[in-house]
Amino acid sequence: xxxxxxxxxxxxxxxxxxxxxxxxxxxxxxISSRLKDVDAESMEDIEARVAxxxxxxxxxxxxxxxxxxxxxxxxxxGRPDVFGAQRKDFSYHNSEGPRRLYRSADDxxxxxxxxxxxxxxxxxxxxxxxVSLAGLFLAGATxxxxxxxxxxxxxxxxxx
Numbered sequence: 001x002x003x004x005x006x007x008x009x010x011x012x013x014x015x016x017x018x019x020x021x022x023x024x025x026x027x028x029x030x031i032s033s034r035l036k037d038v039d040a041e042s043m044e045d046i047e048a049r050v051a052x053x054x055x056x057x058x059x060x061x062x063x064x065x066x067x068x069x070x071x072x073x074x075x076x077x078g079r080p081d082v083f084g085a086q087r088k089d090f091s092y093h094n095s096e097g098p099r100r101l102y103r104s105a106d107d108x109x110x111x112x113x114x115x116x117x118x119x120x121x122x123x124x125x126x127x128x129x130x131v132s133l134a135g136l137f138l139a140g141a142t143x144x145x146x147x148x149x150x151x152x153x154x155x156x157x158x159x160x
Contacts, residue, residue, distance in 0.1 A: 010051040016065040024070045030080040102156035111150040
């Protein structure tokens with residue numbers, strides 16, 4: 001059984017499953033972080049286009065929007081980086097729920113563990129990498145901790 005949410009996209013109500021909701025929320029947050037603060041109209045247009053794409057696939061209000069439909073909408077609208085550079089003060093973490101630790105998909109050197117930890121704790125990835133490197137030479141256990149985190153920590157969602 002999968003959890004679903006009732007959401008409004010551009011004033012239209014949809015039932016959306018949990019995975020699709022998380023992906024769509026991160027996608028829209030990412031785009032919003034790249035637009036100027038005064039550019040609310042563009043964000044409204046993007047949400048309206050998402051709603052149109054959902055309407056093409058969802059035939060009734062009882063039908064659930066799934067992750068494939070969200071990915072299709074994202075493919076049509078495009079990657080967030082086409083909307084400009086991301087603001088430096090942007091973070092995926094919000095006050096609505098608990099923060100999640102992800103391996104970085106963008107700023108990775110080996111597996112993205114250090115960059116993911118840096119994003120989680122909101123510090124510079126270079127600092128985490130230097131501490132990890134020092135721990136590798138001093139304690140040796142850092143190597144195994146890194147490998148375990150590489151296996152256990154999920155990779156951040158990628159927009160395709």
